[in-house]
Amino acid sequence: MGKRKPPALFYQKVYAVVRQIPAGRVTSYGRVADMIGHPGAARQVGYAMSALKNRADDPEYQDVPWQRVVGHNGNIVIKGGEHGRLYQAELLCEEGVHVGIDLTVDMGKYLWEGLLPHEAHSLLEGLG
DNA sequence: ATGTTGACGGTTG
């Protein structure tokens, strides 16, 4: 009884980095792309986040704090209508991240510094 | 192999 096919390597790298974001902080899709060595692949990071909803029943991926990834200006850009965006705002609020009425996070205040290059390297080697 | 799809981000008018 096989388990479901694992995500592609690119997605696994995205999830590994997102899991490093501390509660109470956020980062952007583009910064995650930079950290996994794919600068410019911000859209694909968003794609990886979207794919998580197809694995809602897989415990392996339930600990990925997707809500801590926002647009580069701090704006919540999740699709699925206001319901989805308000849900992300609610999750962030529970972690102590203030979300403005315009569904934007103050990046100057909550931005995660991110991984240093050697930290990203040691985190990602051994995947796939 | 090829075309379509996207939870982005930078540029343009």
Place this chain on the structure above:
DNA sequence: TCAACCGCCAACA
């Protein structure tokens, strides 16, 4: 300031 456009590139049908 803001909407529309477009380049980006991995995953998937």
